[in-house]
Amino acid sequence: MSLYKLIEKPWGYYVDIYRPEDKKVVFKRIVIDSGEQLSMQYHKGRTEFWYVTSGKGFITTDSPKSSLYVTEGDYIVIKPLERHTVQNTGKEPLEIFEMQAGTCEEHDIVRLSDKYGRS
Numbered sequence: 001m002s003l004y005k006l007i008e009k010p011w012g013y014y015v016d017i018y019r020p021e022d023k024k025v026v027f028k029r030i031v032i033d034s035g036e037q038l039s040m041q042y043h044k045g046r047t048e049f050w051y052v053t054s055g056k057g058f059i060t061t062d063s064p065k066s067s068l069y070v071t072e073g074d075y076i077v078i079k080p081l082e083r084h085t086v087q088n089t090g091k092e093p094l095e096i097f098e099m100q101a102g103t104c105e106e107h108d109i110v111r112l113s114d115k116y117g118r119s
Contacts, residue, residue, distance in 0.1 A: 039114035045108050048077070
């Protein structure tokens with residue numbers, strides 16, 4: 001099991017807090033720098049639960065609440081195949097704790113658009 005592994009990204013970083021060998025559940029801390037955003041993406045085999053612990057952001061999804069501002073204490077559930085992205089709209093880092101359930105591997109990310117040129 002990998003604990004507390006920091007992964008740097010162009011938008012900030014994430015830290016794997018809990019990632020067992022079977023990868024059926026993953027828990028991570030995501031930190032998005034001011035003005036940065038994650039790619040518009042979806043996952044084929046996992047559900048994600050996001051809980052905002054600090055900062056301000058704007059989440060866009062396919063769900064009926066297609067766009068919403070989030071701040072400390074807000075949460076959102078992202079279902080498999082649901083397109084989603086989040087942008088930090090504040091001056092401080094946006095911190096989100098994420099729990100994944102299902103196919104919790106990076107190869108399950110399907111990027112639709114990305115401001116950093118990743119495919």
